[in-house]
Amino acid sequence: MPELPEVETVRRGLEPVLVGRRLTRVEARRPDLRFPLPDRFAARLEGARVEALLRRAKYLVANLDTGETLIAHLGMSGRFTIRTPMQSMAPGAFYYADDPDPTHTHIVFTTDAGDRIEYNDPRRFGFMDIAATADLAGHKSFRTLGPEPLGPEFDAAALAAAVSGSRQPVKAALLDQSVVAGLGNIYVCEALHLAGISPMRRAGRVSARRLGVLVETIRVVLEAAIAAGGSSLKDFADAQGALGYFQHRFRVYDREGAPCQREGCGGVVARRVQAGRSTFYCPICQT
Numbered sequence: 001m002p003e004l005p006e007v008e009t010v011r012r013g014l015e016p017v018l019v020g021r022r023l024t025r026v027e028a029r030r031p032d033l034r035f036p037l038p039d040r041f042a043a044r045l046e047g048a049r050v051e052a053l054l055r056r057a058k059y060l061v062a063n064l065d066t067g068e069t070l071i072a073h074l075g076m077s078g079r080f081t082i083r084t085p086m087q088s089m090a091p092g093a094f095y096y097a098d099d100p101d102p103t104h105t106h107i108v109f110t111t112d113a114g115d116r117i118e119y120n121d122p123r124r125f126g127f128m129d130i131a132a133t134a135d136l137a138g139h140k141s142f143r144t145l146g147p148e149p150l151g152p153e154f155d156a157a158a159l160a161a162a163v164s165g166s167r168q169p170v171k172a173a174l175l176d177q178s179v180v181a182g183l184g185n186i187y188v189c190e191a192l193h194l195a196g197i198s199p200m201r202r203a204g205r206v207s208a209r210r211l212g213v214l215v216e217t218i219r220v221v222l223e224a225a226i227a228a229g230g231s232s233l234k235d236f237a238d239a240q241g242a243l244g245y246f247q248h249r250f251r252v253y254d255r256e257g258a259p260c261q262r263e264g265c266g267g268v269v270a271r272r273v274q275a276g277r278s279t280f281y282c283p284i285c286q287t
Contacts, residue, residue, distance in 0.1 A: 002074045003184035004058060004149070005225035010080060011055045014117065017082055018062065021111035022049045029106050034075060034127040044068060044130055045109070057145050057181035061136070069133045071141060075125030083116040145181040149218050154180055156212035163203035163211075170206055171199035171279055174218075183218070186253050187225060189280045191218040193252045193262075198286045199279045200272075224249065252280040260285060 002010075026042040038044070048064040055061065062070040072078075079100060100120040107119040107128065119126075131139045146162065147153035162179045163170070173179050174188045183191075192199050194217040197210060206214070228249065251261045252269050260267040260282040267284030 002058065002078075003187055004055075004182035005187065005222055005228075007058050007060065007074065007182075008055050008226050009229050010074070011053055011060055013082065014060070014080060015053045017084070017111065017113070017115045017117065018050045018109075019053050020050065021113055021115070022047065023109055024112050025108075025110040027108040027110075029108070033078075033106060033121060033124050034073075035129075037128060038130045041128070041130065045070065056142055057148070057177060058184075059141060063133055067133055068130050069136055071129045071131060071139070072119075073127050073141075075121060075123065075127065077123040078119065078121040078126030081118045081120060083118065085114045144178050146177060146179050147181065149180050149183060150222060154215065154218075156208060156215050159211050159215055160208055163206070166203040168203055169200050169274060170197060170203040170214075171274060173203035180218075185277050185279075186250075187218070187221050189253045190251055191221045193281060193286060194221060196262075196285055196287065198283075199274065199281050201287075252282060254278075255280060 023045050024047075026045045028037055028042050031037055044066070045064070048066045048068070050062050051065055052063040053060065054063070058073065060072040060074075062072075064070065081100065101122065102120075104122040105118045105120045106124070109117040109119075111117070119128075129139075129141070136142060147158060159180070163173050166173055171188055171192060174183050174191075175185065177183075189199070191214065195210065195214040197206060197214060255269045256271040258269050260269060262282065262285045265282060265285040267282040269280055270283050272279045272281070
């Protein structure tokens with residue numbers, strides 16, 4: 001599933017062609033994705049001007065001048081492709097993938113500039129919803145979310161308060177979306193390694209000083225991944241159809257048996273299953 005950096009990469013790719021533009025046509029080629037589309041989906045979007053395109057956790061959030069907001073989640077394989085009248089795209093530093101199978105293009109947005117934004121999702125685990133902008137914080141997708149990891153509300157004090165007395169492993173705590181929003185398995189493994197914290201350590205037993213270090217390493221890892229366009233594991237591609245390349249910078253994720261990259265460590269990356277998910281870490285330098 002795309003994590004925060006992947007979703008932010010898509011948001012930045014879509015922003016220039018959506019914000020300030022009016023949706024002149026919306027095609028819903030099927031009535032559902034993971035869930036049924038909201039009532040009058042196309043009719044409520046057609047004619048609306050996109051005032052802002054934001055990200056909340058792993059969701060794309062498009063505020064409209066109608067007082068409503070379009071919410072989109074990419075699921076496992078959802079991707080947007082931008083097609084302009086000139087068919088030109090800024091290349092960026094990506095490896096380019098083939099066009100997605102058009103039979104899985106389920107929703108198409110056309111703007112008043114003539115651009116087409118196609119949503120393609122072979123597995124249909126993604127979804128879209130429309131909600132009143134004024135009530136967005138209370139929407140079922142957002143009401144239990146914690147602070148954004150790149151936002152000012154997420155700091156050592158906030159993290160310490162969220163995990164105080166917790167007996168669960170610190171990795172599980174970071175994956176809890178009510179503790180911090182948008183983190184996923186890949187970048188939690190990477191941040192914990194950079195911070196030198198064992199993923200098995202009880203969250204409530206991590207010192208305030210180390211939590212401060214962890215907050216900073218989470219920011220570093222996420223910002224580096226965003227700058228690199230995210231990872232390209234499995235199906236993720238950015239809004240230009242490009243695959244990210246942060247996977248070439250993984251310190252521990254999916255590197256079982258490889259030497260630890262911490263200078264002077266000498267350890268070997270290990271893999272352990274926690275709550276049904278693979279955890280990659282160094283048993284020597286992560287304590």
